[in-house]
Amino acid sequence: MPPRLGNLDLAAFSRFAATMKGYKSDSLVLKGALILEAHMELDDDPADALIPKTMHPSIPAYAIFNVTHYPESPWGAFTIGEIRIAGRTGVRPRGFVLRSYVDNDNAARELGARWGYPVAHGDVSLRQFHDRISGRIRVAGKTVLEIEEIDRESISGNDIQYIASMHLARNKEDDKLVLVQIDPEFTFSKAERGKPRVVALDNDAFGAGSHMKVMNPIGATFATADVTLPKIRYICNPELPAMQGTTKVAA
Amino acid sequence: MKFGLFYELSVPRPWTRESEKTVYDRAIEQVKLADELGFNSVFAVEHHFLEEYSHCPAPELFLTACAMVTKKIRVGHGIIICVPEFNHPIKIAERTAVLDILSGGRLEVGTGRSATWTELGGFRSNPDETKKTWDEFVRCLPKMWTQERYSYQGRSWSMPQRTIVPKPYQKPHPPMWVAVTSPGTEIDAAERGMGALGLTFGGFKEQEVKVKNYRKIIANCEPVGEVVNDKVTTVNFLYCNEDEATGVKVGGRMTGTFNYLAAQLLAAREAFPSKSYPSLGLLPSLRREAAGPGDESGAPEGICIGSPARIVKQLKSWESVGVDQVNFLLNALETIPQEQVLASLRLFAKEVMPHFQKSSDAAAAAAGGR
Numbered sequence: 001m002p003p004r005l006g007n008l009d010l011a012a013f014s015r016f017a018a019t020m021k022g023y024k025s026d027s028l029v030l031k032g033a034l035i036l037e038a039h040m041e042l043d044d045d046p047a048d049a050l051i052p053k054t055m056h057p058s059i060p061a062y063a064i065f066n067v068t069h070y071p072e073s074p075w076g077a078f079t080i081g082e083i084r085i086a087g088r089t090g091v092r093p094r095g096f097v098l099r100s101y102v103d104n105d106n107a108a109r110e111l112g113a114r115w116g117y118p119v120a121h122g123d124v125s126l127r128q129f130h131d132r133i134s135g136r137i138r139v140a141g142k143t144v145l146e147i148e149e150i151d152r153e154s155i156s157g158n159d160i161q162y163i164a165s166m167h168l169a170r171n172k173e174d175d176k177l178v179l180v181q182i183d184p185e186f187t188f189s190k191a192e193r194g195k196p197r198v199v200a201l202d203n204d205a206f207g208a209g210s211h212m213k214v215m216n217p218i219g220a221t222f223a224t225a226d227v228t229l230p231k232i233r234y235i236c237n238p239e240l241p242a243m244q245g246t247t248k249v250a251a
Numbered sequence: 252m253k254f255g256l257f258y259e260l261s262v263p264r265p266w267t268r269e270s271e272k273t274v275y276d277r278a279i280e281q282v283k284l285a286d287e288l289g290f291n292s293v294f295a296v297e298h299h300f301l302e303e304y305s306h307c308p309a310p311e312l313f314l315t316a317c318a319m320v321t322k323k324i325r326v327g328h329g330i331i332i333c334v335p336e337f338n339h340p341i342k343i344a345e346r347t348a349v350l351d352i353l354s355g356g357r358l359e360v361g362t363g364r365s366a367t368w369t370e371l372g373g374f375r376s377n378p379d380e381t382k383k384t385w386d387e388f389v390r391c392l393p394k395m396w397t398q399e400r401y402s403y404q405g406r407s408w409s410m411p412q413r414t415i416v417p418k419p420y421q422k423p424h425p426p427m428w429v430a431v432t433s434p435g436t437e438i439d440a441a442e443r444g445m446g447a448l449g450l451t452f453g454g455f456k457e458q459e460v461k462v463k464n465y466r467k468i469i470a471n472c473e474p475v476g477e478v479v480n481d482k483v484t485t486v487n488f489l490y491c492n493e494d495e496a497t498g499v500k501v502g503g504r505m506t507g508t509f510n511y512l513a514a515q516l517l518a519a520r521e522a523f524p525s526k527s528y529p530s531l532g533l534l535p536s537l538r539r540e541a542a543g544p545g546d547e548s549g550a551p552e553g554i555c556i557g558s559p560a561r562i563v564k565q566l567k568s569w570e571s572v573g574v575d576q577v578n579f580l581l582n583a584l585e586t587i588p589q590e591q592v593l594a595s596l597r598l599f600a601k602e603v604m605p606h607f608q609k610s611s612d613a614a615a616a617a618a619g620g621r
Contacts, residue, residue: 003511039522041372059302059369059515062522091514093521159524193524218372219523 003241006051006087006096010168010238013207014177016099017170018112018119023180023232023249025114030070033227034126035186036135037162038065038147038196038220043213047085050211051096052168052238054179054245055087062086062218064095064163065147065198067135069126070107070227078104079124080111081137081145083206084165089242093163094181098206101137101144115229116169116180133194133222137205144205149194149220157188160221168238179236185228196220252570252607253291254599256282257329257486257578259298260307261512263585271306277589279316281581284593286321288600292359293317294329294448294578299337300373303584304512311346318354326350327359329448329578330430333388334364334381335407336374340388344395344415351419358421361448362389363430368522378525383407389427389443393476396424423477428484431461433529437483441465444474449485455553455568458485462573482575487555487565489579490587491599495558499548501587502556509583555579559602566607 040063042050047061064084071077080102084095101122102108111117123138133152137145164183171178196217203212237245262274282293295313298305307313314326331343351358364381365371371378384407395401395415402412419425428448429440440447447465449458462483469481488509490502520528548557553569555562555577569577581592 004515056511056515058517059300060372060517062517086517088514091510093514155524156526159520159526159529161521161524163521191524216372218368221524 004048004057005053005241006055006057007049008052008096008238009049010052010177013098013118013168014170016118016120016207017168017177018116019170019172020113020116020180021172023171023235025232027231028074028229030073030227030229032071033225034069034071035223035225035227036067036126036133036147036149036220037222038149038198039063039218040065040196040198040214041216041218042085043215046211046213050085050098050208051087052166052179054236054238054240054242055089055094055096055166058086058088058093063212063214065135065145065196067124067126067137067147068227073107075104075106075110078102078107079126080107080117081122081124081135083145083208083212085212086163089166089181089236089246094166095163096166096168098208101139112169115182115232116167116178118167118169134199136200139205142202143200144202146199146201147220148197148199149192149222150197152192152194152222155191155193155221157186157191157223157225159193160186160188160191160223162186166236177238179238180232181234181236182232183230185230186223186225188223188225190224192222194220194222252566252574253576254604254607255290255292255294255327255484255576255578256285257580258293258295258307258313259305259580259583260295260313261304261509261582261584262306263303274306274585275313275316277585277592278313279320280589281592281596282317282324283320284596286324288596289604290324290600291576292325292327292578294327294359294361296329297332297337299370301367301369301516304516311350314358315350315353318350318357323357325357325359326354327428328361329450330361330363330428332365332370333362333385334371334374334376335384336376337365340391340395340408341410341415343388344392345417347392347425348396348417348419351421351425352417354420356420358419358425359428360392360425361428361430362392362445366432366519366528368517368519371519372522378519378523379527380407382527386439389429389445390475392427393424397477426478426480426482427476428480435529437461437465438468441468442472444469444472444476444479444481446480446482447484449483449574451486455572458569458574459572466573483573484576484578485569485574486578486580487553487569489562489581489595489599490556491559491562491595491603493558493598495548495561498557498561499550501591502554503550504586505580505583506551506554506556508586509580512583559598562599562603563606566603570607
């Protein structure tokens with residue numbers, strides 16, 4: 001029996017795909033990012049429809065809810081919120097980004113064109129309270145995602161392992177859909193861990209329909225880090241398993 | 252140097268009652284043959300929820316079945332998860348004592364703590380606590396095995412005075428091991444006078460440093476039990492074939508399948524940041540090593556697949572860095588037909604084991620036999 005693979009509806013998700021001008025992007029350091037991330041297990045079988053055939057599902061399936069505030073960038077401060085579905089490309093852990101909402105249109109345009117983020121405009125906020133950290137995405141006045149980290153406790157940034165992202169994008173040169181691997185580097189200056197809470201979630205805003213059923217909480221982290229968005233090194237054919245459809249585009 | 256078998260018991264989909272039974276039946280047939288061929292021991296994991304990768308949640312039952320159809324081969328837990336949500340310490344003491352009796356004193360008790368969120372999350376265990384509960388359990392077990400009356404008031408569990416029966420067949424008690432995956436766990440093993448049951452092997456140089464360090468520390472250990480087990484084992488894959496290319500090709504299929512299976516699981520560290528899990532544990536490490544750069548045969552350095560001559564060479568290297576025993580995985584998802592697995596074992600016994608017989612005998616004599 002063939003291995004379990006994702007069965008994402010590429011045609012449906014292609015409407016979120018950014019158009020990229022090739023893959024020759026320089027790396028970019030974004031200093032002092034505040035990163036809130038919540039991990040929640042998902043109902044296993046339906047979640048296979050939330051990752052492309054390039055990826056195997058993780059066991060158990062889980063979602064990464066992420067809201068990050070970048071206080072400075074070439075395009076000014078911005079906050080981005082997104083949902084990634086964890087899986088594996090071959091033997092490596094990766095998170096397929098369903099959709100990213102960004103509150104700064106210039107940043108959104110560059111993130112889409114240079115790194116393939118499936119961007120849309122949203123009002124994204126990250127708020128720090130003494131008892132919790134809260135991240136929220138609002139689209140057209142409606143909250144489509146609100147997550148929290150509660151029961152906060154300090155940890156070392158060395159204990160955090162963020163996994164690389166996969167973005168479904170379109171290459172302007174040949175108009176083909178590709179998966180772009182983005183593996184940022186993090187230099188932590190502060191980190192904490194807590195319990196995750198999903199306060200609000202609109203599956204449709206992320207194209208997830210009935211496939212994303214949040215189940216068991218895993219954990220949440222909140223960190224301050226310098227983030228290096230890397231040069232793009234690998235792209236994958238979203239219609240093939242990673243072992244067969246991965247191309248190296250830079251050293 | 253001695254040799255053992257190591258079982259994860261991986262079962263390919265679709266799962267039918269026959270497919271599950273076939274995997275168990277074949278494993279028992281392999282163990283029976285290994286016993287006849289002179290292998291020293293068979294270890295079985297304890298894993299839960301690791302679909303396809305390992306359907307071995309009750310190793311004590313599998314090992315009992317092995318013991319019932321064999322005469323000499325030792326049966327080992329590789330490992331028992333020493334986390335209260337998984338196993339109560341009293342039950343561990345009782346189960347192991349019974350298995351030691353049934354096997355006529357052939358039990359080895361490996362201990363550990365699980366490395367996946369798949370399992371820890373499934374039992375709602377706190378990853379921060381597992382190293383602490385493991386430490387507590389391994390200090391209790393020898394006393395539960397040897398003291399007629401036992402009571403305990405500890406951090407993660409307690410019991411009023413009771414008589415835990417039966418006691419193990421081996422006196423003072425079975426040898427104890429620690430699963431060594433995370434860096435530094437070999438030091439934990441050495442400090443407690445426990446054997447290092449290596450579940451990753453690293454490069455030869457890395458292993459040599461670990462073994463030297465282990466030997467130095469265990470010489471001055473404060474043993475948790477009444478007997479020190481100062482042995483170091485490592486795990487490996489085995490597929491032995493007269494034809495080098497065939498051996499590497501078929502064996503490579505097994506290692507590739509293992510890599511794929513292991514990758515799908517959720518390492519504790521990936522999902523839940525914890526100081527308690529500084530590395531990703533067994534699965535990614537073993538994967539990395541099994542996919543390492545190949546030698547002239549195309550097989551990764553240190554991996555025991557290929558012709559007898561190649562395997563002898565790899566094992567001599569492991570022996571030279573101080574490893575006392577190598578435990579072999581023989582299959583993954585039944586990618587290698589049973590007849591070929593059995594033929595590989597026979598060929599290994601005929602062509603490879605004699606190269607190590609002498610050193611094994613000498614070591615046994617020096618240790619007073621066992």
